[in-house]
Amino acid sequence: MRMSTWIRQHVAALRALLVLTAITGIVYPLAVFAVAQLPGLKDNAEGSLIERNGVTVGSSLLGQSFTDGKGNALVQYFQSRPSAAGSSGYDPTSSGASNLGPENIVDSAPDKTGLLTTVCTRSKTIGELEGVDGGRPFCTPGGVGAVLSVIGPRETNGTIDHPEKVVSVNEFCSVTTTPFLPEYKGVKVECAAEGEDYSHGLLIPIRGAAPAKSAVPADAVTASGSGLDPHISPEYADIQIARIAKARGISPDQVREVVEAHTGGRVLGFMGESRVNVVELNLDLDAKYPFRA
Structure with missing residues (x-):
């Protein structure tokens, strides 16, 4: 008596299942394990x-x-x-x-720093630990990002030639009352108020006098x-x-x-x-x- 098409199909599927299980579940893992034991590969395979x-x-x-x-x-x-x-x-x-990028230059709070302030703080700390100059471009002497929010009417090219207010956005009044820059374009620089949004102003990073190449290497301050x-x-x-x-x-x-x-x-x-x-x-x-x- 001939087997029905349904039975033949399921027998073939079972055979394929058994063969593939043997190859992928037994032969392949054993082959990979054997290769991993070869000299020069064993240490890395076991996690060094x-x-x-x-x-x-x-x-x-x-x-x-x-x-x-x-x-x-x-x-x-x-x-x-x-x-x-x-x-x-x-x-x-x-x-x-x-996941912080190069445009992350504004701190939302003293304990929630952006990439720029994080780098500046690390550089200052390492400089003090190792006895070298930890200063970096666009960092304040206090170790935060030197960024101003310049508020006022904008010119057609997007600049603000006559600011009405200037805020050092990463120097909070609860932490410091002396901004790194006394004035900008004749306007006194203010410290930032925690929780205040200054994104409507024109954000301007200030390079400062630090050398282009810091004594603290980049890998010391970035993950x-x-x-x-x-x-x-x-x-x-x-x-x-x-x-x-x-x-x-x-x-x-x-x-x-x-x-x-x-x-x-x-x-x-x-x-x-x-x-x-x-x-x-x-x-x-x-x-x-x-x-x-």
Whole structure:
């Protein structure tokens, strides 16, 4: 007795299901696992984990924060770049960027800062920590974005030649009563009132007298796209050497030698920039020159 078309179709479907299950559910995973065990691939496949005395202390692929419980830098360690991954940074389950763009120059409140003020504040803090000039273009000496809202009748080309009111939008009256600029086009500059909207004015960033290239590198004040980058630039590492040497009671040359050992060149010789792995660097420092409080 011949099987009906309906039965033949379902038997064929069952055979296809069994074959594809074997291939995609057993053969393929085993093949991938076998390839991942090849020399040169195994470490990356297993997460590039770092162990010390039998304890996993991190991964060479994931950055970490080297700060105390209040977020202050631990002086004996090289500091990583900022991270927007999670509430405290470097959270692998919340990988991502801040999503703040270059036009984000106005703070909505003293504790809700835009990208410009965030960068200015970080640069000032790092400058004080490392003993270098943390000033940057378009930043006030107090470490916020130097932006004015110029209010008044606009000319046909969009400018305001005769302002009626000028406000330093990122310097709030509850924080400061002395704006970074005394006056603009003959009009006294006022501090901003919290909660007030000055978007109807013409927003004008003020460059200031800071050098075009800050002593604090860009990677020291901006987060990576993933928020998990374990690397910093050699320039950022360099301004931290003096602090590390003093904290650990060794010479700057000894610290520089360890830095160089953990500095990698461009990928394949032409992609990206040189970089320093902060996690591996700090672990090596602890092993060679332990910190004694």
